[in-house]
Amino acid sequence: MAHSTVYDVAHKAGVSIATVSRVVNSPEKVNLETRTKVLQAIDQLGYVPKAEAAARARKSAGRIAVLAPFFTYPSFVQRLRGVANALAHLPYEMTVYNVDNTARRDSYVTSLSLTRRFDGLILMALPFTQVTVERLVNNSIETVSIEVTHPSFSSIEIDDHAGGRLAADFLIRKGHKRLGFIGDTDLPDLAFPTSDRRLTGYRAAVRDAGLELDPLNISLAAQSLQNGRHSMHALMSQPHPPTAVFCASDTQAMGALKAAHELYLNVPRDVAIVGFDDLDFADYIGLTTIRQHLEESGRLAVELLLSRLENRARPIKNVRLTLEVIERETT
Amino acid sequence: MAHSTVYDVAHKAGVSIATVSRVVNSPEKVNLETRTKVLQAIDQLGYVPKAEAAARARKSAGRIAVLAPFFTYPSFVQRLRGVANALAHLPYEMTVYNVDNTARRDSYVTSLSLTRRFDGLILMALPFTQVTVERLVNNSIETVSIEVTHPSFSSIEIDDHAGGRLAADFLIRKGHKRLGFIGDTDLPDLAFPTSDRRLTGYRAAVRDAGLELDPLNISLAAQSLQNGRHSMHALMSQPHPPTAVFCASDTQAMGALKAAHELYLNVPRDVAIVGFDDLDFADYIGLTTIRQHLEESGRLAVELLLSRLENRARPIKNVRLTLEVIERETT
DNA sequence: TGCTTACATGAAAGCACTTACAAGTATAAC
DNA sequence: GTTATACTTGTAAGTGCTTTCATGTAAGCA
Incomplete structure (x- = not known):
């Protein structure tokens, strides 16, 4: 019963494929008797010419x-x-x-x-x-x-650049002086480097405030909860850890938050965390973040x-x- | 330039039609140099493959x-x-x-x-x-x-039924006697009622342990963080709230967790929460859950x-x- | 340097139909 | 009883494209 072709129909009706094709396309050219036979076979096999189906669908692909x-x-x-x-x-x-x-x-x-x-x-x-x-x-x-x-x-x-600035300005206004950043390793060419741009804006705003973004306080890795967590561990285990970390995504921020808890750090007292995206769960874990309307x-x-x-x-x-x-x- | 075909392109680029086809369908299989040549020819001729012919020749839809x-x-x-x-x-x-x-x-x-x-x-x-x-x-x-x-x-x-039992048995073994449940309202016909089945198994296990699942301790709503939160509020604001709540999904459990915090309840001391699914974030919020391998x-x-x-x-x-x-x- | 392996490519065999062509049969006309 | 004519029908040659297979070539390796 599978999808039948002209061949199946032809075989069943005991005619050639040409005749089947004619029955479908120009029935007047084929003898009534043969035509009936073929039509019967078509019905029994549930034959639908593929081209026709395609043509029907052609108006719009939908x-x-x-x-x-x-x-x-x-x-x-x-x-x-x-x-x-x-x-x-x-x-x-x-x-x-x-x-x-x-x-x-x-x-x-x-x-x-x-x-x-x-x-x-x-x-x-x-x-x-x-x-x-x-x-x-x-x-x-x-x-x-x-x-x-x-x-x-x-x-x-x-404006990712502005987003980075927004985060920096916000944190600086809160009194932070040692800022950190957790972002994506850029997958050159594959995806648009939003993380990089956010970092650039972040860094620019930090500079404008007369501060410096210590390269040691920047950790980049492929975006994931796990990597966010690892990055945070790396940042916080330094001699001079940042007092506030901006993460290029809420996912990374969530990982960072986990790391902070593992290190018995009080958030935000010991370290503040800002995410980016405002995903559904951000509200539920009380994450401060830059909202973009996804x-x-x-x-x-x-x-x-x-x-x-x-x-x-x-x-x-x-x-x-x-x-x-x-x-x-x-x- | 009327309608050009693979043959025209092949001729112009000095390759075979097979190579042209490959450039269009699986470019990584053809040498960059050749590919460029062919693409150039394609552009010059304004070649557009006929979808119908392709569909015909392609054995599978892919x-x-x-x-x-x-x-x-x-x-x-x-x-x-x-x-x-x-x-x-x-x-x-x-x-x-x-x-x-x-x-x-x-x-x-x-x-x-x-x-x-x-x-x-x-x-x-x-x-x-x-x-x-x-x-x-x-x-x-x-x-x-x-x-x-x-x-x-x-x-x-x-086995959703067994999943429900698993949750109940686990909680009962932990000493809980007043159990609660947060699940989905069933959308009749649309989706498979997994939540219902989990509830049935849960209830059965509770009965088997000689306990009773109080209907007041069951709250159903469309699956979402918000609704999980609302459900939890509803359950916990009763005169005899449950000491443990099984949620039919981690999403709902996360909402419930949020509600518990809002009510200044200590989890798990005041109320225990078990989810279902073991989503990525479950580990990160420390959620006990029934893992299914999604x-x-x-x-x-x-x-x-x-x-x-x-x-x-x-x-x-x-x-x-x-x-x-x-x-x-x-x- | 000889041998294996990987890559790039073209020839050719489909795919599911359509259609030109020719052949066969029945009917009409002489 | 031929021959012309109209109908039917099957054969086979396309249609534009994909994909397998085999071959030639470049690269890797001991």
């Missing part, structure tokens, strides 16, 4: 593709939730492509847009080359980029995409989402 | 579909991570369908399976009707179901699926994953 590095990072998940919710009652499905190695990334966008069928593309924190851009534009694939801006696309970005970014990406999909004449928009310090119990 | 209710629940995300990782270096992409209402659930399976847009299907915690089963079987769509078992499919399940379940689902995809003659497998109590600081 799919929007989302490319994200490490889509299981909480921050990406939260963005995805925004995308999924926005798409929930629309005739579009979402395909998530997980970009997890550099080799793949380079060509992924290219080959995807050429090979796969979808109506729109959402790029999450993926840097791209000019060639990629041109290819997407040439194939008129409507694209929205989150975190990375480009004049050819609609985009949604946050779910909203996903929702907005869909909105921008669909708006252009409906009417290509609409202008490309580059939206910048605001950041804010959410003060809780870790500072 | 897609596996994952249907999940509320895919942004942490437990589903963790399963998805297992799926994504298992698929990472295989020629399959993953499409996540978020099922958020019953109507959609049925239509997905129907329409998607009819157009045969994917090779395999993973159903996460989705109950299905016999009609659906038949449709899938008729269209010979290889399916693996997680959490729900059916003789026609491979499946991966856990990521592994995703990995395994892919394994079962691919095994049957390679060779349909292989038997259908119904795997039961074990559960265990992970004792931490909340009990």
Whole structure:
């Protein structure tokens, strides 16, 4: 009963595949008797010509593709939730492509847009080359980029640099003088280096305040709870540990918090911790953090995409989402 | 430049059509130099592969579909991570369908399976009707179901009932006599009622121990941190609050923990809390929980699926994953 | 230096159909 | 009883693309 082909039908009806094809495409060319026989076989086998099915679906793919590095990072998940919710009652499905190695990334966008069928593309924190851009534009694939801006696309970005400053200014205003930082090792090329940018802004603000960011107080590792914890242990076991640590993500901050407890440090008395993202759980562990509107970014990406999909004449928009310090119990 | 084909591109780039195809579909397999040459030719000719022809020639769709209710629940995300990782270096992409209402659930399976847009299907915690089963079987769509078992499919399940017992036995052994439960309101039809089953097992074990589960000590609500918190507040503000609470998910347990802190209750002295899932963060908040192997379940689902995809003659497998109590600081 | 291994590539065999072409049969016309 | 004509139908040659297989070449190693 599986998916049958012209061959199956032909065999069952005792005719050639050409006849089957004719019955489907120009029935008047085939004798009534034969035609009936073939139609019967078609019904019995539940035969659906593939091309036709494809053609029917061709109007619109009804799919929007989302490319994200490490889509299981909480921050990406939260963005995805925004995308999924926005798409929930629309005739579009979402395909998530997980970009997890550099080799793949380079060509992924290219080959995807050429090979796969979808109506729109959402790029999450993926840097791209000019060639990629041109290819997407040439194939008129409507694209929205989150975190990375480009004049050819609609985009949604946050000012990571300003986010870093925000954290530093906040901590300095609280009286801290020895500041630390826990961030991502940059995976060159793979994902957009938000952590680096946050660090740059952080450092700039520290300098502006006449302070210095000791390289020993900076620890970088791949983003994870475990690494956040290790980084914190490393920072705090120095002769002159920082009195406040800014983490490039809430995940790392959570790991840092764990480490602080393990070291019997009182947070925020002994050391203050600031995260970044304001994930769901941040509120629940009382984490002070820089809020970026993750779910909203996903929702907005869909909105921008669909708006252009409906009417290509609409202008490309580059939206910048605001950041804010959410003060809780870790500072 | 009308419609160019692989042949045109191949000719212009001085390579074979096979190489052109490879550049489009798996660029990493072709030498950078050659690739550049071909891409140049592609750009110059404005070549766009005909999806229809590709679909015809491609034996498999190269897609596996994952249907999940509320895919942004942490437990589903963790399963998805297992799926994504298992698929990472295989020629399959993953499409996540978020099922958020019953109507959609049925239509997905129907329409998607009819157009045969994917090779395999993973159903996460989705109950299905016999009609659906038949449709899938008729269209010979290889399916693996997680959490729900059916003789026609491979499946991966856990014994929720036993999980509930495990939690109760553990708490009773710790000396608790007034037990509480925080679980999901069942969304009839939409998702598999794991929470209910855990409650049933929990209650049974409590009875077996000669105790009683007071209905006032049970609070059900849609799964979320907020609701977990509210439920805990409700339970603990009674005249006879429980001394231990089992939550049907770690998310709810985290909310409950938050509530306990807000009420200045010492955990575990005043009230013990046990979760379910053992999510990433459980270890970090010291949550005692019933561990189920989420990521592994995703990995395994892919394994079962691919095994049957390679060779349909292989038997259908119904795997039961074990559960265990992970004792931490909340009990 | 000879031998194994990995990589890059082209030839060729599909895929699921469509369609031009030719052949066979029945009917009509002489 | 031929021959012309209209119908049917099967054969086989495309269609544009993917992928296996085999071969040639470059690199690794003792």
